[in-house]
Structures are given as structure tokens and as C-alpha cells.
Amino acid sequence: MTIKDIAAQTGYSVGTVSRVLNNQPNVSEKARKAILEAAEASGFQLNTNAQQLKQVRSQNILVLVKGSSNQLFGSLVEELQTRVAATPYHLVVDYMDEYSNEVLRAVQLSREKKPLGILFLGGNRKSFLADFDRIDVPCVLVTNDGSGMPFGNLSSVFCDDEQAVREVIEQLISWGHQRIAIIGGDRDNSDTTRCRYDGCIAALEANGLEFDPLRDYANVRFSYAGGYKGAEALLAQKQEYTAIFCMADVMAMGAIRALTDHGLRVPEDISVVGFDGLPIGEFIIPRLSTVSQDVQALAQRSLEMLRKGFETHSDPIHEIVPAQLQWKESVKAI
């Protein structure tokens, strides 16, 4: 079933059928009605391949999600979906694992999907500096800082990770915590990890607390199991930590389980803080203290910035959306 069949069926030409199916003007009501009916009846859908092959520009907004099991991005995509539904645009979501090069993928998909713009959910500075100049449509980097990169078509929305983490640590200190450990990722390969790490160090140093990365920092994967292992590694240091900051909620949940298994109560014996503000944090026992990223705001602002980019061709914007510290049951003052 192709556009030709519909044309034959209705007696109109492929041109008219195409115009109707694309909601274009210059078609009589009669033709529109007949063609839509025929299409409906046979369940006809335009072939996206042919469409995109021919089109110079689609109505697509491309969303590149780096890290397919990142639940924060999951919520973000949902949020984006509902917002885009109310616009004339269409969302094309592409998932990739944490280790793929998001920019090269974007170059490839740009050529194929001919998107109006691209939303990067996660991304590394290194990849952008290397290849982003091959992309010419407006883009927004979401949850990472894109300022300071020399690109005229790259905006960004993100929360100030470093600042948020600094506040977390300082709050913990003000509540009497002196021995604070950290569970995070690889600071050499993740900008996010690096920012959050810097925030920790800044706060600890400002308060004259000693911190030995080799002893007090656990470098693990961003997962439940990673958090579990991280906490066990820290316990093995026999440092009597009073608090652990985890760079992701999933890590925090794994850590809480490990601590519990080793006979420690959270928060009575040790406090735990996460990062992201995942929905599940509200449901676990104890409720998780966390830095909550404003998914709503991230979705709204990134879309607005992208639209401004391709609708009015305006200059890139770099914007911080505030993160919110949420102190829940997993933390206790000493």
C-alpha cells in the first residue's frame, strides 16, 4: 500500500494525496475528505524512509539519550513527550549506551532524520569539542554545562552540580558530620562526576576536613550494585564515617543496603545522601535525602531554548536551573 494506491482508489493524483496527508493548503475540501477517508479505511501511513529521504527538513526534534538505563533521563523523556505533543513538532528518541560517542551519532542521525534541532540528554565535553562542528542545527545540551565551548549553535540547561554538592556537604558538616566519604564514578571520563567531585572537595577543604581520595572515595558504576560495592569498599577502610554522599540515587540505594547488611543503621549510625531525585527515593525505607533535579524545568527550558534556536535563529543560551536539596529520613544530625 503506497501513496499511489490511495491515488488510484480516490481518482486523484499522488501530488494531491501527498498534500492532503501533509496537511498542506491548496486542496479542495472534497479531495481532502475523500483521501483522508481512503487512508483511514486502509490504515495507510506514509513511509518514513521515503519521506525523510526526500525531505530537506522534517518537523522532528531529535533526542539523544546517553545511558539507556538512566532513570532520570527516562523521566525527562516522558516530560518532553507530553510537552512536544502540544506543538507541531515530533519527537524522535534515540537511546545509546554510556560509552558511545553521542556527537558522532548525532551527525549520522542529522543526515537521516533532518531534524530541526537536537536535545542531548547527557554528553561529554570531549566528544563535543572533537566533532560538534559537524552539526549545523541548533542543539541543547541537557544536564551538562555547554558554556565555554566555541559553538554558535549549542545551548545548555543544567543544574549547578558543583554548587549543589557543596551545599550538601556543608549542610552535613553543619550537622556535625566530620568523617564524610563519597561514592561516585570515574572522574576522568565523566564531566558530571568531575563537577560533583569538585564540589565535595571544595566544601571539605573550606571546612578543614581531611579527605584522601584513595581512601575516602569509591569509584564504581552508576548502579545499585555499584553503590553496594562502593559502600563495602569504604567500610573496609575502617574509618568510622558518619556520612556518605553518593553521586546518584541508585548508588545511594545500593549503599544503604550494604550498610544495613553490615549491621549499620541508616540514619542512626550513618547518614546517606543521593543525587537526582528519582521518584523511587520517596518510596524506599528510609526515604532518601537527595539533590533533586527539576525535571519539569529541564524539559521546559530545553524545549524553549531549542525552539528559539530554530524558530528565531537566536544565539545560544546557557542556563542554570536550580536543584533542590531534599532532606529526608536517610540523614540525621549528630
Added chain:
Amino acid sequence: MTIKDIAAQTGYSVGTVSRVLNNQPNVSEKARKAILEAAEASGFQLNTNAQQLKQVRSQNILVLVKGSSNQLFGSLVEELQTRVAATPYHLVVDYMDEYSNEVLRAVQLSREKKPLGILFLGGNRKSFLADFDRIDVPCVLVTNDGSGMPFGNLSSVFCDDEQAVREVIEQLISWGHQRIAIIGGDRDNSDTTRCRYDGCIAALEANGLEFDPLRDYANVRFSYAGGYKGAEALLAQKQEYTAIFCMADVMAMGAIRALTDHGLRVPEDISVVGFDGLPIGEFIIPRLSTVSQDVQALAQRSLEMLRKGFETHSDPIHEIVPAQLQWKESVKAI
């Protein structure tokens, strides 16, 4: 940059370039080398649209995921990815929400991606009966029973939900539980819900326990919040339940939180069982008792069955993979 440019650059024709880029025979080593080098140098990639438009059959295996936030399917897709990586095939994953018609989507994508076969992760009998005859490639319905449907190209792998749930309930009863409530979804619109519900009823009836659906069954969404609301609704019935069976782990986690908030301890005051065997169940407090679906086996068998379908053109198979009851900290004998 197109295949033509590569042809011009290397002095060969588009035909030869195409053959090289598709690893086809009848190309001299010299040509192959020159063309691959040129492609490499410019980072050239074939345009998928043009490719799929022209191809009669791709090397794609299409995976249709119904319910994009279903974490069980998330693990399944990961499992499938790693397994397919070792084959000459390629996975194309398409996510859709719980309320879309998976079969119509499959018809559309079939036409476009020209897949060798399709894996349905989740699906409803109703949609299949209505439109599946429009699909002619081999398919496997995963986690739902596809037997009893009159299609020569539809296999299925699933766990015996009804049986598993029956065992759960009977085990609870044997441990002294008499007042058992259930949190689940909409039995009219979800085959899975219906199966699990039937299993409950069968076990309860067989043991002479009374069960009033209006009072003892909470129909909510498959989410943390759904489980929370479900548990609250049940508590409002003032029935002194000793155990709650939830049709999904996410529901169970929400329920545990609600029970805790209402001053009940799990499992001391009330036992909770989930379904799915999500990784996180191992990390929450208390560790969740659940019916663990064998993701490995589901992935392995569904792929094998699909390959058998399009490689040897054999008849559909319907197979049950055993689910495993995992009794953890969230359950206690009375």
C-alpha cells in the same frame, strides 16, 4: 557525502562501493581496500533511509517494547542487545506507551524496516486477534501466552503467570496467612493482570478463603505511586490483612512504603510479595519477596525461536520458561 562521492573519489562506480560497504562478494581486494579507506577517512555512513527504502529484506530484528517505563523490559532489551551482538543481525528497538496498539505499530514498522522478524515485549490478545494477520514475518510474543491464536507465524515465550501466582498464594496460606489482599491492574485491559488475578482466585478458592474483589482487590497503575495508593485503599477497608500480593515489584515497593507510613511493619505486621524480580528488589529494605521472571531465558529462547522462524521457516512454538519464587525478607510465616 553520499555513495556517489565515494565512487568519484576512488574512481569506482556506485555499484562497487555499495558492494564493498555491504560486505558482498565479487569485489577485488584492491577495490575493497581503497573504498573502505575513503569511507573511513570521511566518516561516511550509509543513509539508512535510502537503504531501507530500497531493501527487500534487512538484517534487522525488530523489538517492540510496550510500556517504556517497564523495568523488566528494560533488562530484557539489554539482554537481547548483548546476545544479538554475537550474530549477523541487528536490533532495532522501538518503545511505545502502554496504551498504543503494538500490532498496528508493527505493521507500519514492518513496511519500513523490512525486518527478518519481530519480538513483541508485552502485548494484548485483543490487538493480535484484530490485526496480526497483516504481519507476515515470524514473530515472538514475549511474556505473554500466544498459543491458541490462529497464526502460523506467531510463537511465544512466557512464564506461567497463573501457576506462579497460585503457588505464591498457596505458600502464603501454608504459612498461616488467611486474610490476603491483592494489588493489581485493570483485568479488562491487560492479559497479564487477568492471568495473575485468576491464579490468585484459584488458590484462594481452593483453600476456601473468602475474597471479595470489590473489597480485597485494588486496581491501580503499575507504578510506585499506584502501589502506594492501592495499599492505602486496602487499609481503608479495615480488614486486618496479613499479606498483600502485588502484581509488580514496583507496586510492592509503593505498598511497603504506604504500610510503613501507616505504622505497620513489613514483614512483622504484614507480608508483601511482588512480581517480576527486578534487580532493585535485592537492594530495598526489606528485601522483596517476588516471582522472578528468568530474563536470561526469556531473551535466549525468544531469539532462538525467532531465528528458527526466519532461518528455517519452521512452525511456531509456544514455550513456558519457569518463573522462580524468591522468598526474601518481606514475608514472614504467622
Added chain:
DNA sequence: TTGTAGGCGTTATCAC
């Protein structure tokens, strides 16, 4: 308002 025809980037079928 409608029809016609060329071409998007590839694959596939021929000849050579």
C-alpha cells in the same frame, strides 16, 4: 485546485 515528472541515496539486476 490538480497533475506530472524529477530526484532523494541506496540496492539490485542486468550487461560487459
Added chain:
DNA sequence: GTGATAACGCCTACAA
């Protein structure tokens, strides 16, 4: 082995 060339299904001038 290699090179033309006709599709694939659609969009888009342009002509009618």
C-alpha cells in the same frame, strides 16, 4: 570484477 540503470515511496517544483 565492474559499471550502468531501474526501481524503492515520497516530496516538490512546475506546468496545466
